[in-house]
Amino acid sequence: xxxxxxxxxxxxxxxxxxxxxxxxxxxxxxxxxxxxxxxxxxxxxxxxxxxxxxxxxxxxxxxxxxxxxxxxxxxxxxxxxxxxxxxxxxxxxxxxxxxxxxxxxxxxxxxxxxxxxxxxxxxxxxxxxxxxxxxxxxxxxxxxxxxxxxxxxxxxxxxxxxxxxxxxxxxxxxxxxxxxxxxxxxxxxxxxxxxxxxxxxxxxxxxxxxxxxxxxxxxxxxxxxxxxxxxx
Amino acid sequence: xxxxxxxxxxxxxxxxxxxxxxxxxxxxxxxxxxxxxxxxxxxxxxxxxxxxxxxxxxxxxxxxxxxxxxxxxxxxxxxxxxxxxxxxxxxxxxxxxxxxxxxxxxxxxxxxxxxxxxxxxxxxxxxxxxxxxxxxxxxxxxxxxxxxxxxxxxxxxxxxxxxxxxxxxxxxxxxxxxxxxxxxxxxxxxxxxxxxxxxxxxxxxxxxxxxxxxxxxxxxxxxxxxxxxxxxxxxxxxxxxxxxxxxxxxxxxxxxxxxxxxxxxxxxxxxxxxxxxxxxxxxxxxxxxxxxxxxxxxxxxx
Numbered sequence: 001x002x003x004x005x006x007x008x009x010x011x012x013x014x015x016x017x018x019x020x021x022x023x024x025x026x027x028x029x030x031x032x033x034x035x036x037x038x039x040x041x042x043x044x045x046x047x048x049x050x051x052x053x054x055x056x057x058x059x060x061x062x063x064x065x066x067x068x069x070x071x072x073x074x075x076x077x078x079x080x081x082x083x084x085x086x087x088x089x090x091x092x093x094x095x096x097x098x099x100x101x102x103x104x105x106x107x108x109x110x111x112x113x114x115x116x117x118x119x120x121x122x123x124x125x126x127x128x129x130x131x132x133x134x135x136x137x138x139x140x141x142x143x144x145x146x147x148x149x150x151x152x153x154x155x156x157x158x159x160x161x162x163x164x165x166x167x168x169x170x171x172x173x174x175x176x177x178x179x180x181x182x183x184x185x186x187x188x189x190x191x192x193x194x195x196x197x198x199x200x201x202x203x204x205x206x207x208x209x210x211x212x213x214x215x216x217x218x219x220x221x222x223x224x225x226x227x228x229x230x231x232x
Numbered sequence: 233x234x235x236x237x238x239x240x241x242x243x244x245x246x247x248x249x250x251x252x253x254x255x256x257x258x259x260x261x262x263x264x265x266x267x268x269x270x271x272x273x274x275x276x277x278x279x280x281x282x283x284x285x286x287x288x289x290x291x292x293x294x295x296x297x298x299x300x301x302x303x304x305x306x307x308x309x310x311x312x313x314x315x316x317x318x319x320x321x322x323x324x325x326x327x328x329x330x331x332x333x334x335x336x337x338x339x340x341x342x343x344x345x346x347x348x349x350x351x352x353x354x355x356x357x358x359x360x361x362x363x364x365x366x367x368x369x370x371x372x373x374x375x376x377x378x379x380x381x382x383x384x385x386x387x388x389x390x391x392x393x394x395x396x397x398x399x400x401x402x403x404x405x406x407x408x409x410x411x412x413x414x415x416x417x418x419x420x421x422x423x424x425x426x427x428x429x430x431x432x433x434x435x436x437x438x439x440x441x442x443x444x445x446x447x448x449x450x451x452x453x454x455x456x457x458x459x460x461x462x463x464x465x466x467x468x469x470x471x472x473x474x475x476x477x478x479x480x481x482x483x484x485x486x487x488x489x490x491x492x493x494x495x496x497x498x499x500x501x502x503x504x505x506x507x508x509x510x511x512x513x514x515x516x517x518x519x520x521x522x523x524x525x526x527x528x529x530x531x532x533x534x
Binding site for chain 1: 488489492494507508509511512513520521522523524525526527
């Protein structure tokens, strides 16, 4: 196991240490006292485990491909942004734009997520044990968003094929978002996914609403001008 | 960019290390705003008197300016503890002073003379440059008190000088100060409306209108909480904004959550900052930090 202490060192040095440890064959890396620094553990392209023993700042675990990264406290903006694959776990809360534009992998947030969770996702899964803020799922193209608590306003706005599940209240649906009855496959997937990543988060007998795109914005139709006026 | 910070001590009996905490937080956000740094610190009130801080000018013979201010203050009662440090003069004046008369007497001296802060417990110190330089010039970390706010500025649309730096005191309204990160996009419209009603703007910084807006709402009887809620309706653009009064600290986040702001609350303190790095740098210990939500308004009061 490699141990990296952040101390007063620059992010560039800490990230270089992480890369060096990986190159030396370490598969288990602990980074101590991250102090909410930005850009920690970006572009890790190997199936290693990295644990940050505090809070991290912006863009942690961005551009990942394959690692398992755990953050003991909270994360700032753009957590795991554009991740290709891997598993990113935050024990605390996440700032704006968590899991934005991910293409694969899983982001697990044990606390709350702020605004713009999982916007423009192109694959992968993001799971939130608590609540999420404003405009989650905006323009989501693929993948799944699961929020066990409440979701903020403009939820699932202007989506393509991202599928959302909400255990709590929806403050307001975004343009073209509709509630759909979950299929048996949906229920099975949700059970398995929550059991694997957030076994404590689901309340007993809690049902989830399924929210998807109504597909009204996928093609322009002059007869639906009213919908467009609202969307734009 | 810009960085904003706020700290509210729940204990310490008015003797918390406010200066040290706010400067410590600001240092961590120095890279978000290299143009200027400033603090608004709330000390223990001085038996009903007002503490006044005056910017003596942008350049020239500041000492002779100070002498001219002293002579103009002769017609006011209870003036004491006059001192000068850096670009500022500071003095105390009796609590029943006509504030309009006082500011007119001082500011009519020249157009670059400005009452930067006035209040029972408010002390604003700001200048161009880094938080380190602010500390070097004014030793702000020595100040003890109850709460405070701070700002590091990256100027986007207006001049870089002391007057355009933040925090802004709400001219005419004792003890109310604000810091703002963002843009107020209907600034010109609001400014025109206020100027038609005789309100003076001291700068071309859009953040100044936040201080004026909040002062107007509070003067009409709104609480700080209500004033922030009205601000969400009346001020357009992106903003994370902190405001403080003699007894309160609060924040508002805009209707699109476009600007960052994180907060933590323990049984000993409340800390709010643009980035968590500022809170972690200044405050050791175990606590959790979360991002403020869209349209969130919070006010803490002692």
